[in-house]
Amino acid sequence: MFVKEGIIASPGIVIAKVLVYEKILIEVNESKIEDSEAEIIKFQNAVKKSHEQLETIRIKAISELGKEEGAIFEAHAMVLDDPEFVEGVETEINDNHLAADHAVKIITDRFYEIFDQMDDPYFSARAADIKDVGTRVLQNILGIVQADLSKLDEDVIIIADDLTPSDTAQMDKKRVIGFATNVGSRTSHTAIMARSLEIPAVLGLGDITETVKTGDLMVVDGLTGKVCVNPTNEQLESYENEKLKYRNYLKELEELKDLDAVTLDGRKVELVGNIGEPNDVAGVLKNGGVGVGLYRTEFLYMNSDVMPSEEKQFAAYRSVLEAFPNGPVIIRTLDIGGDKKLPYLPMDDELNPFLGMRAIRLCFKEIGLFKVQLRAILRASVYGQAHIMFPMISAITEVRQAKAILLDCMKELEAEKLPYDKAVKVGVMIEIPSAAIAADIISKEVDFFSIGTNDLCQYTLAVDRMNQEVSYLYDPFNPAILRLIKQVTATSDQKDNFFTGMCGEMAGDPLAAVLLLGLGLDEFSMSALSIPQIKKIIRSVRYEDAKNIADAALNMETGEEIMDFVQKSMKKLNLNI
Amino acid sequence: MVKKEVTVLNATGLHARPASMFVQTAGKFKSKIFVIKDGNEINAKSIMGIMAGGISQGTTVEIQAEGDDETEAVDALVQLINDKFGE
Numbered sequence: 131m132f133v134k135e136g137i138i139a140s141p142g143i144v145i146a147k148v149l150v151y152e153k154i155l156i157e158v159n160e161s162k163i164e165d166s167e168a169e170i171i172k173f174q175n176a177v178k179k180s181h182e183q184l185e186t187i188r189i190k191a192i193s194e195l196g197k198e199e200g201a202i203f204e205a206h207a208m209v210l211d212d213p214e215f216v217e218g219v220e221t222e223i224n225d226n227h228l229a230a231d232h233a234v235k236i237i238t239d240r241f242y243e244i245f246d247q248m249d250d251p252y253f254s255a256r257a258a259d260i261k262d263v264g265t266r267v268l269q270n271i272l273g274i275v276q277a278d279l280s281k282l283d284e285d286v287i288i289i290a291d292d293l294t295p296s297d298t299a300q301m302d303k304k305r306v307i308g309f310a311t312n313v314g315s316r317t318s319h320t321a322i323m324a325r326s327l328e329i330p331a332v333l334g335l336g337d338i339t340e341t342v343k344t345g346d347l348m349v350v351d352g353l354t355g356k357v358c359v360n361p362t363n364e365q366l367e368s369y370e371n372e373k374l375k376y377r378n379y380l381k382e383l384e385e386l387k388d389l390d391a392v393t394l395d396g397r398k399v400e401l402v403g404n405i406g407e408p409n410d411v412a413g414v415l416k417n418g419g420v421g422v423g424l425y426r427t428e429f430l431y432m433n434s435d436v437m438p439s440e441e442k443q444f445a446a447y448r449s450v451l452e453a454f455p456n457g458p459v460i461i462r463t464l465d466i467g468g469d470k471k472l473p474y475l476p477m478d479d480e481l482n483p484f485l486g487m488r489a490i491r492l493c494f495k496e497i498g499l500f501k502v503q504l505r506a507i508l509r510a511s512v513y514g515q516a517h518i519m520f521p522m523i524s525a526i527t528e529v530r531q532a533k534a535i536l537l538d539c540m541k542e543l544e545a546e547k548l549p550y551d552k553a554v555k556v557g558v559m560i561e562i563p564s565a566a567i568a569a570d571i572i573s574k575e576v577d578f579f580s581i582g583t584n585d586l587c588q589y590t591l592a593v594d595r596m597n598q599e600v601s602y603l604y605d606p607f608n609p610a611i612l613r614l615i616k617q618v619t620a621t622s623d624q625k626d627n628f629f630t631g632m633c634g635e636m637a638g639d640p641l642a643a644v645l646l647l648g649l650g651l652d653e654f655s656m657s658a659l660s661i662p663q664i665k666k667i668i669r670s671v672r673y674e675d676a677k678n679i680a681d682a683a684l685n686m687e688t689g690e691e692i693m694d695f696v697q698k699s700m701k702k703l704n705l706n707i
Numbered sequence: 708m709v710k711k712e713v714t715v716l717n718a719t720g721l722h723a724r725p726a727s728m729f730v731q732t733a734g735k736f737k738s739k740i741f742v743i744k745d746g747n748e749i750n751a752k753s754i755m756g757i758m759a760g761g762i763s764q765g766t767t768v769e770i771q772a773e774g775d776d777e778t779e780a781v782d783a784l785v786q787l788i789n790d791k792f793g794e
Contacts, residue, residue: 205754208727214753244759256758 131360132341137334138355139316140324143373144308145366148346148359149286150339151277151297156268159229169223173230176270177210183266184210191299195326202259202295209263215241231271238264258319262294282306287348291339293320303327308350310338310357324352332357383662387418391654391665393647397673400653401661402457404633407433408446411453413658418665421457421515423580423655424633425450427503428466436474437499443506451514460517460580460631460655461507462559463500463532465489475499484588489522490532497535504539511551519580523558523565529575559633561585566614569621573628579618580655583634587611606636607689607696612649616684619650631655643667644705645696648680670705709781710743710771715762717791725792730754732787738774740784751784 163169184203192200209215215237222233238260245257269276279288279297282305290297291312298319307329314320314333324331330352342348342359349358349369353376358365392398402423403414407430414422430438430446451459467488471477475496480486493500507518520532533556543550556575560566561582569579583606588595590611595604605611615632622630631653636642638656643664646654654664679699683692717725733740733751740751744766749756751770762768772780 205727208730208754212753212755213750214756241755241759248761253758260755 131358131362131365133356133358134335134338134341135356136310136332136336136338137315138352139309139314139318139321139333140329140331141352141376142328142330143349143351143353143369143376144287144330145347145349145361145369145373146285146287146307148289148342148344148348149279149282150342150344151279151288151290151293152339153276153291154274156231156235156265156272156274158231158235158268160232161229162227163223163229164227166224166227169228169230169233170220172271173219173223173234173267176230176234176267177216179270180210180263180266181207183270187296187299194303195299199295199299199323199326203299205259206263206266206295209260210267231268234264234267234271238268254315254318258292258294262296265294266296279306287350289338289342289348292318293323295319295323298323308348308352309333310335310348310350312336312339379662382666383417386662386665386669387416389418389665389669391668393668393671393673393676395672395674397647399647399651399668400458400629400631401665401668402460402631402653402655403658403661404655405450405658408449408453410658411450414661415453417658417661419457419658419661421454422450422459422461423631423637423653424519425459425461426465427462428464428470431464431466431472432470437502440502440506440509443503444509447507447510447516448513451510451516454514456515458515458517458555458653460519460557460578460633462519462521463490463503463507464493465521467492484594490520490528491522494528494531500535501539504536505543508536508539508543508550508554509548511554512549515555516551517555517557517578519557519559519578521559521582522562523560523572524562525564525568526572526575529558529572533575560618561589563590563614566618569618573621573625577628579622579630580653581615581618581630581632581634581651583611583615583632583636586614586634590614605689606634606639606642607645607692609684609686609689609692612645612680612684612692615646615649615651616680619652622652623650629653638664640664640667641693641696641700644671644676644700644703645680645683645692647671647673648676648678648683650677650680667705671703675699675703708771708773709777710769711781711785712767712769713785713788714767715764715788717764717788726757727754728792729784729787730757732783733780736772736774736776736780736783738772738777738780740770740772740780743769743771 184207188200188203191203218237219233222228222236241260242257245253279301282302285305285307287308287310288306289310292314309320309324309331311320311333312335320333330350332350332352332355347360349361390398391401400420402421403419404424405422406426430443447461466472468483523529555577557578558576559582560579565572587604587606591603593600593603595601619630622628629652632651633655637654638660640663647668683695686692730752742749742751744760744762749760770781770784
């Protein structure tokens with residue numbers, strides 16, 4: 131028995147026998163050949179044969195895997211016909227008197243290296259395509275036939291150094307139920323294939339082909355990124371358990387996806403996702419999130435070597451807004467400083483960065499930069515339900531200052547005849563204790579609040595949660611924090627057309643869900659994967675019960691006491707988490 | 708010979724689908740067609756050449772064609788780029 135850790139490429143757990151897929155090593159003829167014409171004909175025949183094979187695979191891939199997978203083999207066919215490829219090989223044969231196989235290898239390697247060295251994962255994947263085509267042509271020149279995976283007798287996990295589109299397309303999809311490979315990344319072909327076939331895969335295991343043999347029993351755990359070879363009975367039992375749990379989890383997730391987050395007695399709240407970039411939208415949709423409660427725009431800035439332009443930002447915001455035609459998208463303006471810095475924006479070192487020049491304060495100092503972002507959000511606002519949220523607000527004066535700049539941007543757009551949503555909602559993060567305490571004052575200037583529990587906790591309890599000596603004091607269940615939350619929701623309750631959400635980690639904590647519901651939260655924003663679990667809890671509880679639990683908790687003395695009470699109350703209500 | 712400068716505007720540049728659309732369009736013409744980027748000539752009918760060219764969003768390139776249908780070829784390719792490949 132042994133366990134190895136690799137890269138998680140596709141989730142799920144599978145237990146089956148191993149099939150080691152070894153490739154026949156290709157050796158090319160490196161001697162000089164005088165009869166170039168014969169070599170050219172060999173090459174042309176191999177290209178022709180490769181075309182025929184690719185067409186067969188393409189048809190199989192389209193019917194079994196879909197059009198997109200079929201397109202890979204169209205791309206392969208294009209490489210075969212590519213003038214740079216064909217002319218390159220023919221030049222090597224004619225001018226350097228190389229054998230056809232040798233020439234193909236040299237040209238394939240040359241292009242492989244160009245693509246492989248590109249930083250972009252898309253192009254690294256194309257490098258694999260080129261190698262795949264080159265290998266096919268070489269095999270056809272040399273008459274090599276690879277192991278056939280198209281008809282298998284039992285369920286297997288395929289073990290290989292790496293898998294190419296040609297390998298995966300010809301596989302028996304009913305029998306191949308997992309992958310484990312030596313090399314590969316989350317964006318490599320094997321990973322993409324595994325996700326589209328919805329089978330677990332762990333890649334980048336280094337030497338898995340050397341350490342297992344065909345027939346070994348293996349567990350591929352695509353949830354933790356581990357493989358377990360020849361597990362003990364005890365391990366096997368525990369993995370069977372995990373497998374069942376994951377299957378049930380998926381089933382629940384599927385059943386809940388399109389249902390509202392509504393309590394047994396009819397109180398409806400909104401469950402939305404936290405995202406860092408437009409790509410994260412897919413996860414929110416898949417997990418049944420109805421919008422975005424926190425779009426952290428700083429990633430746009432941090433993933434760039436230069437200040438992102440208005441156009442670039444506009445495109446990003448627009449794509450997120452368009453994904454949720456009926457749901458809110460809360461775009462938080464740049465929250466940089468503190469521990470996050472930008473390479474192109476010089477910032478002085480500070481003694482207390484978390485109490486210094488960050489977020490909205492920095493935007494007031496760099497008004498030009500702030501306006502680019504506000505203009506981009508405003509322009510995108512016509513494509514959905516845009517909500518603008520200002521971070522690190524400590525008092526109403528800052529809200530007024532930010533809104534004045536926003537108004538300037540609106541006037542500019544009007545002068546330029548560029549459309550924007552005049553009713554765009556404006557709100558603030560409640561993460562500084564003064565803002566929570568003065569929520570009633572601040573509420574006069576805004577349409578919504580979103581409570582950022584991570585910073586609210588750190589600032590209220592004066593504790594750096596990254597500092598291990600004091601992090602034990604960091605506790606969102608501390609009564610002071612709950613009372614601050616209550617103060618904010620109480621303000622919100624008294625106003626029409628106003629809502630209070632939460633976008634800190636607490637919002638996705640199943641243990642906090644009932645408490646927060648009872649405290650009167652209207653919207654919960656969390657990482658997409660937490661949404662189904664929180665939805666399940668909300669759908670299983672009465673709002674009246676949640677309110678009673680919250681009211682009792684507000685009068686308790688310590689976080690520990692509150693957590694203990696919440697756990698017991700949830701058990702009483704038959705809420706298992 | 709006909710030549711024209713054009714800036715690639717679609718988000719992904721001459722990536723994947725746009726690259727193959729570009730090469731397929733180029734392939735419809737008899738003329739010899741080249742894309743000039745930073746002084747390097749890339750065969751417009753070569754998918755590998757075009758993809759290896761690293762033509763990202765915001766890159767300005769020159770399209771050159773020589774042959775019977777050179778004007779049509781350059782116009783078609785410039786239009787494809789300006790239309791952002793229908794993205």
